[in-house]
Amino acid sequence: MTEATRRTPGTPSWVSLMVHGLDATQEFYGALFGWEFVPGPQQLGPYVRALLDGKEVAGIGQLPPDRHLPVAWTTYLATDDADEAAETIRCCGGTVAVGPLDAGEAGRLVICSDPVGAVFGVWQAELHHGTATAGPPGTPVWNELLTYETSAVAKFYQTVFRYEAEPVVSADFDYLTLHLDGRPVAALHGLGTALPRDRGAHWMTYFEVADTDGAARLVTELGGQVLRPPREGATGRIAQVADPEGAVFTIVHSAGDRD
Structure with missing residues (x-):
């Protein structure tokens, strides 16, 4: 890249x-x-x-x-x-x-x-092609839209960007993975009433870290906040945090990177 x-x-x-x-x-x-x-x-x-x-x-x-x-x-x-x-x-x-x-x-x-x-x-x-590395700690590794429900907004993104959408089949989990050329590039996650009212629908960036728990502690020491404590997720150990000005992001230690 x-x-x-x-x-x-x-x-x-x-x-x-x-x-x-x-x-x-x-x-x-x-x-x-x-x-x-x-x-x-x-x-x-x-x-x-x-x-x-x-x-x-x-x-x-x-x-x-x-x-x-x-x-x-x-x-x-x-x-x-x-x-x-x-x-x-x-x-x-x-x-x-x-x-x-x-x-x-x-x-x-x-x-x-x-x-x-x-x-x-x-x-x-043109001269700047974007993120030059993804995977190592400190790099953005995933982007996910958190929205009320995925069906209507999925049509918007598919029309604009020609995504293929692959739903997770579950009665209580509204989740679509967006694919290009057969590979997953992003996702849409419908949270229903759990969507934070003060934020509304928003895109979430996931940043890789070497140690989710240690990074979450460091966020607090540096003046940020831990909004959702470290926990095991589908892709690894994740935590939702905010920087000192309130910008929310997710830190993840991806499952595939574990010893």
Whole structure:
């Protein structure tokens, strides 16, 4: 993934976070994940790219002082044509909030929301192809939409990005895995009334860690919060946490990485 390879449209290709305190946020994630930072495109204000072993893994930008937006990680889905994607999103009942606009020579982006209100990004790569490594601790390894129910919103994502959807057959578990070229790339999880009312539908980023319990303790020591304590999940040991500004994410020690 280190080469300049174009991602299949619909593949999660990047995650970014817009915050009020850029320096403090860099300190938090640098201590938690071992990230280092370099300047990125400044079209939307101060912005840095997080590096792990010299490879780009995520972006963090600073919100204008007068913008009181929810602080949240944003999943970007790859596209070959940001303008066409934006038009399709509108036609399918979504909303385009920002763009399409150029991020310097890196690429072209759109920030939008699905018909239920979950925010996500669309990225048309030029020089910047997105996350350059996934798998090692400190990298984003999975993206999942948490929504009220999957059936209606699945049609939106399938129309825009041509996903094949594979449901988990269960009477009490509303879960769809999204596939491209026969491989799983993301998922939709319907939570019903368990969906947090204060957040609504939202995309969740999973970051790999070497030790879920130790990372959860470190989150607290660094000024963040543990929202759901470490537990065994389908893919490994997971915990839901928030950084000091309230951005929620999931940490996971994947089952396949265990000794």
